[in-house]
Amino acid sequence: NAGVTQTPKFQVLKTGQSMTLQCAQDMNHNSMYWYRQDPGMGLRLIYYSASEGTTDKGEVPNGYNVSRLNKREFSLRLESAAPSQTSVYFCASSEGHRLPHSGRGAGEQFFGPGTRLTVL
Amino acid sequence: AQSVTQPDIHITVSEGASLELRCNYSYGATPYLFWYVQSPGQGLQLLLKYFSGDTLVQGIKGFEAEFKRSQSSFNLRKPSVHWSDAAEYFCAVGFFNTNAGKSTFGDGTTLTVKP
Numbered sequence: 247n248a249g250v251t252q253t254p255k256f257q258v259l260k261t262g263q264s265m266t267l268q269c270a271q272d273m274n275h276n277s278m279y280w281y282r283q284d285p286g287m288g289l290r291l292i293y294y295s296a297s298e299g300t301t302d303k304g305e306v307p308n309g310y311n312v313s314r315l316n317k318r319e320f321s322l323r324l325e326s327a328a329p330s331q332t333s334v335y336f337c338a339s340s341e342g343h344r345l346p347h348s349g350r351g352a353g354e355q356f357f358g359p360g361t362r363l364t365v366l
Numbered sequence: 367a368q369s370v371t372q373p374d375i376h377i378t379v380s381e382g383a384s385l386e387l388r389c390n391y392s393y394g395a396t397p398y399l400f401w402y403v404q405s406p407g408q409g410l411q412l413l414l415k416y417f418s419g420d421t422l423v424q425g426i427k428g429f430e431a432e433f434k435r436s437q438s439s440f441n442l443r444k445p446s447v448h449w450s451d452a453a454e455y456f457c458a459v460g461f462f463n464t465n466a467g468k469s470t471f472g473d474g475t476t477l478t479v480k481p
């Protein structure tokens with residue numbers, strides 16, 4: 247049981263290059279998330295996926311695209327990297343908290359180890 | 367929109383001293399509340415959570431937190447800090463009744479432990 251895995255751990259890009267960050271979870275969670283973490287700014291949600299086949303924008307989606315390939319995998323793509331995208335990227339997953347009658351509320355999120363990206 | 371405020375960017379305590387990290391939230395309904403810890407170079411790990419019931423919740427590593435609705439606060443406490451507690455701590459508030467299970471995170475408090 248590996249939890250949430252991310253590849254690569256480190257990446258250096260030149261401005262304008264593209265790349266895809268990979269994320270996979272083995273906990274059978276429905277929801278997955280991509281965050282970026284910058285000094286003094288906490289975690290900011292880029293995109294999320296409530297279930298397989300759905301994705302939605304978070305707080306800072308510009309310059310990124312995502313794919314929920316299947317229930318396990320959620321990738322983040324930078325089409326044309328910019329220095330402002332230098333950051334640490336975290337993937338997370340969650341099953342949510344089952345409510346008494348129906349639906350789910352926010353639950354514990356399980357995080358991957360992160361990808362440290364530098365754009366020159 | 368919901369928001370989370372951690373007023374202290376950086377806190378330094380001596381090993382063996384008590385600790386309290388502050389968290390205030392803004393949310394229009396009963397919140398789901400979480401504290402996470404992040405060690406250097408690592409992802410976040412859940413310390414404890416509050417959904418309902420007893421307002422004093424116990425977590426891992428000897429941490430506890432108290433939900434005070436009247437003050438919109440969820441402060442994290444530990445009676446005696448160990449050097450290994452040095453890390454960054456994040457408070458988060460979660461949406462109620464959403465399939466996406468999203469949470470909003472505070473900006474974090476960095477804890478330094480003096481020997």
